Amino acid sequence: MADAPTVTDPTRSTTPAPPAGARTDAVRRHDPAARGFASDNYAGVHPEVLAALALANGGHQVAYGGDDYTAHLQEVFRRHFGPTAEVFPVFNGTGANVTALQAVTERWGAVICAESAHINVDECGAPERVGGLKLLTVPTADGKLTPELIDRQAYGFDDEHRAQPQVVSITQTTELGTCYTPEEIKAVCDHAHQLGMAVHLDGARLSNAAASLGVPLARFTTEAGVDILSFGGTKNGLLLGECVVVLSPERVRALPHLRKLSMQLASKMRFVSVQFEALLAGDLWLRSAEHANAMARRLDAAVRGIDGVRVMRPVQSNAVFAMLPRHVSERLQKRYRFYFWDESTGEVRWMCAFDTTEDDVDGFAAAVAEEMAAGA
Numbered sequence: 001m002a003d004a005p006t007v008t009d010p011t012r013s014t015t016p017a018p019p020a021g022a023r024t025d026a027v028r029r030h031d032p033a034a035r036g037f038a039s040d041n042y043a044g045v046h047p048e049v050l051a052a053l054a055l056a057n058g059g060h061q062v063a064y065g066g067d068d069y070t071a072h073l074q075e076v077f078r079r080h081f082g083p084t085a086e087v088f089p090v091f092n093g094t095g096a097n098v099t100a101l102q103a104v105t106e107r108w109g110a111v112i113c114a115e116s117a118h119i120n121v122d123e124c125g126a127p128e129r130v131g132g133l134k135l136l137t138v139p140t141a142d143g144k145l146t147p148e149l150i151d152r153q154a155y156g157f158d159d160e161h162r163a164q165p166q167v168v169s170i171t172q173t174t175e176l177g178t179c180y181t182p183e184e185i186k187a188v189c190d191h192a193h194q195l196g197m198a199v200h201l202d203g204a205r206l207s208n209a210a211a212s213l214g215v216p217l218a219r220f221t222t223e224a225g226v227d228i229l230s231f232g233g234t235k236n237g238l239l240l241g242e243c244v245v246v247l248s249p250e251r252v253r254a255l256p257h258l259r260k261l262s263m264q265l266a267s268k269m270r271f272v273s274v275q276f277e278a279l280l281a282g283d284l285w286l287r288s289a290e291h292a293n294a295m296a297r298r299l300d301a302a303v304r305g306i307d308g309v310r311v312m313r314p315v316q317s318n319a320v321f322a323m324l325p326r327h328v329s330e331r332l333q334k335r336y337r338f339y340f341w342d343e344s345t346g347e348v349r350w351m352c353a354f355d356t357t358e359d360d361v362d363g364f365a366a367a368v369a370e371e372m373a374a375g376a
């Protein structure tokens with residue numbers, strides 16, 4: 001352990017000490033103390049994850065998942081998701097989704113999802129082009145599907161002219177920062193199963209959901225009836241990596257082939273797997289997600305008091321969606337990074353991460369107040 005970074009303060013996570021004796025010709029090209037509110041994946045790597053990566057380094061290990069870290073990861077995931085869970089580490093969230101969806105569909109299959117789903121809006125058509133899947137979308141008020149909303153697309157099962165709805169895909173927490181209750185997910189799963197469809201869950205921020213609900217991960221996944229999920233790591237302090245987690249093996253086929261076919265099979269998989277061990281063997285996943293959520297709640301409380309700022313959606317994870325005059329947002333963007341969520345309405349999204357500090361939030365809220373006061 002002599003060369004493992006020892007920094008544990010999450011606010012210093014982007015500046016771990018270099019391993020003793022390591023030298024590098026690389027030059028630091030950014031300010032490691034600068035943090036914004038653009039996305040949780042703007043954050044660096046949690047020092048405990050970096051320490052795990054150092055631990056897994058050295059020597060040779062079997063490539064393509066035949067290593068000891070990936071073998072152990074099965075047990076780590078089963079502790080969270082139950083004895084039938086099977087985990088497949090991949091590179092990124094888009095890859096996890098596309099791989100998982102192919103494993104629960106046939107060539108004529110279609111996916112029912114919310115219009116706002118990441119698979120529909122932000123994956124460059126990869127489910128369609130790489131997965132060959134048709135997406136059947138439904139508008140929602142809050143990013144959540146319900147049995148009634150699913151029924152708007154769940155028809156035509158005997159019609160050879162229609163792409164066959166074979167899976168319902170939901171996101172937890174949703175792209176709009178809202179969180180399904182375990183009961184809501186169970187209702188979706190029961191309904192989908194009654195209609196002969198499987199359920200995929202995009203869990204890029206699943207840890208934030210567990211932190212928000214205060215329940216174990218299995219409560220709103222395995223126990224609710226989810227068949228397959230994409231488990232996020234990158235947005236919760238990993239360097240990179242997500243996992244496809246199979247919960248109903250009887251509904252899933254050919255995952256190992258589909259992962260490779262979808263260009264998601266890491267040859268040095270031990271370095272993806274060990275990060276998830278660092279995240280899930282103890283409570284790092286929950287500590288980091290609880291912290292990010294708490295920072296979003298702090299931001300919500302701070303900006304609600306500012307005249308002219310409207311928080312648009314319930315803050316149930318690590319995101320705050322707000323409306324303020326566009327020119328004010330544009331001025332603020334010169335001081336802090338964040339995105340417009342909806343260019344047409346001017347709604348903005350402010351994301352917190354595991355390394356967002358109270359001072360970051362208070363400083364940002366003060367900047368919002370200043371720019372609002374400065375007016376036009």
Ligand SMILES: Cc1ncc(COP(=O)(O)O)c(C=O)c1O
Binds near residue numbers: 174
């Ligand atoms: C809900 C959701 N799913 C999936 C992803 C995909 O992640 P990646 O950028 O790793 O492909 C993201 C990333 O923003 C996301 O927000």
